[in-house]
Amino acid sequence: MFHSIVLVKQVPDTTNITGQVMKEDGTVNRAKLPAIFNFEDIVALELALKVKDKFGGKVTAITMGPPRASDILRECLYMGADTVYAISDRKFAGADTLATSYVLSEAIKKIGDYDFIFAGRQAIDGDTAQVGPQTAEKLGIPQATYVEEILDIKDGKAKIRKKIDGGFEIVEAKLPVLLTVIKGAAEPRPFSSKKVMQYKGAKSLMDLEKLTEGNPLLYIDTLKHEYEERNLFIPTLTTDDLPVDLTRIGIKGSPTKVYKIESVVLAGGNQERIEPTKKGIGELIDKLIDDHIF
Ligand SMILES: Cc1cc2nc3c(=O)[nH]c(=O)nc-3n(C[C@H](O)[C@H](O)[C@H](O)COP(=O)(O)OP(=O)(O)OC[C@H]3O[C@@H](n4cnc5c(N)ncnc54)[C@H](O)[C@@H]3O)c2cc1C
Numbered sequence: 001m002f003h004s005i006v007l008v009k010q011v012p013d014t015t016n017i018t019g020q021v022m023k024e025d026g027t028v029n030r031a032k033l034p035a036i037f038n039f040e041d042i043v044a045l046e047l048a049l050k051v052k053d054k055f056g057g058k059v060t061a062i063t064m065g066p067p068r069a070s071d072i073l074r075e076c077l078y079m080g081a082d083t084v085y086a087i088s089d090r091k092f093a094g095a096d097t098l099a100t101s102y103v104l105s106e107a108i109k110k111i112g113d114y115d116f117i118f119a120g121r122q123a124i125d126g127d128t129a130q131v132g133p134q135t136a137e138k139l140g141i142p143q144a145t146y147v148e149e150i151l152d153i154k155d156g157k158a159k160i161r162k163k164i165d166g167g168f169e170i171v172e173a174k175l176p177v178l179l180t181v182i183k184g185a186a187e188p189r190p191f192s193s194k195k196v197m198q199y200k201g202a203k204s205l206m207d208l209e210k211l212t213e214g215n216p217l218l219y220i221d222t223l224k225h226e227y228e229e230r231n232l233f234i235p236t237l238t239t240d241d242l243p244v245d246l247t248r249i250g251i252k253g254s255p256t257k258v259y260k261i262e263s264v265v266l267a268g269g270n271q272e273r274i275e276p277t278k279k280g281i282g283e284l285i286d287k288l289i290d291d292h293i294f
Helices: 039-055 067-079 097-111 131-139 193-199 205-212 220-229 278-290
Strands: 002-007 010-012 035-037 057-064 083-087 116-120 143-154 157-164 167-174 177-181
Touching: 002 039, 002 097, 002 131, 010 067, 035 039, 035 067, 039 057, 039 067, 039 116, 039 143, 039 177, 057 067, 057 097, 067 083, 067 193, 067 205, 083 097, 097 131, 116 131, 131 143, 131 177, 143 167, 157 177, 205 220
Parallel strands: 002 057, 002 116, 057 083, 116 177, 143 177
Antiparallel strands: 010 035, 143 157, 157 167
């Protein structure tokens, strides 16, 4: 029986960036962008569910993000996750990877008792691929990146196949271990219609707070209790629930500031004929180096 915790992220649909996406303080105006489930995280969840199918155990999915990030947690429940946690607090906003991995590692310590941490190799917005390895470092556990498959789990060790340039590598790691997963590793299973019916009404604390806005007859504690009773409450971890150093979270804890984001549309420019000779190709490479393309 193994307990896997999966790090999932809601990301702006970067194929659809329009209008003003940056706020005055240099952070991304996520509310302005259509949001999607980072695909490699769905594959990471699929790998965790495969471990559960094969060896038994449970799967927990967690996300740090704004209130609407609970949308992807509901999708995790539809796919078969047993428990989900929203890590959400205004003080976490504007975090770079250092601050993000710090908060995630504190949430994982609070949840505790895990054998695997699964993450996507990369998120399509920040594109840094840093959060997985940074989280492993903060938890003091081994990590394997570019994971394609878990071959076996025996005697407290996992045998893992990972992608490398030009091939693959088989590595063995002592549990608990953090794995970052690549998109080709597995075909995500479809939502279970039974679980969609069961969890489509699931709500996080912020979702419930929104319900009470402008409705004096609705009390947050009563609502929370009611949703917990119906097993439809998405537990939410805030700065009150995690022993975090406030100088290491959010904008305060982020040495990296995103300066600017813009959509780059690659348009065809003037054409030039390259002689298919050693000299012609040589001149082309020089040009590409001069243009900092190489
Ligand atoms: C255009 C842009 C550029 C950026 N550049 C940088 C930069 O250079 N350096 C920097 O430090 N920050 C940068 N950021 C901020 C960065 O996006 C955030 O810190 C973000 O939370 C994590 O980094 P990432 O998106 O690169 O994720 P990655 O490191 O690529 O994510 C890898 C995996 O970690 C997990 N993960 C990541 N974020 C979360 C989360 N919030 N909740 C749960 N799991 C998560 C997911 O499994 C994900 O697949 C940038 C943001 C944007 C929009």
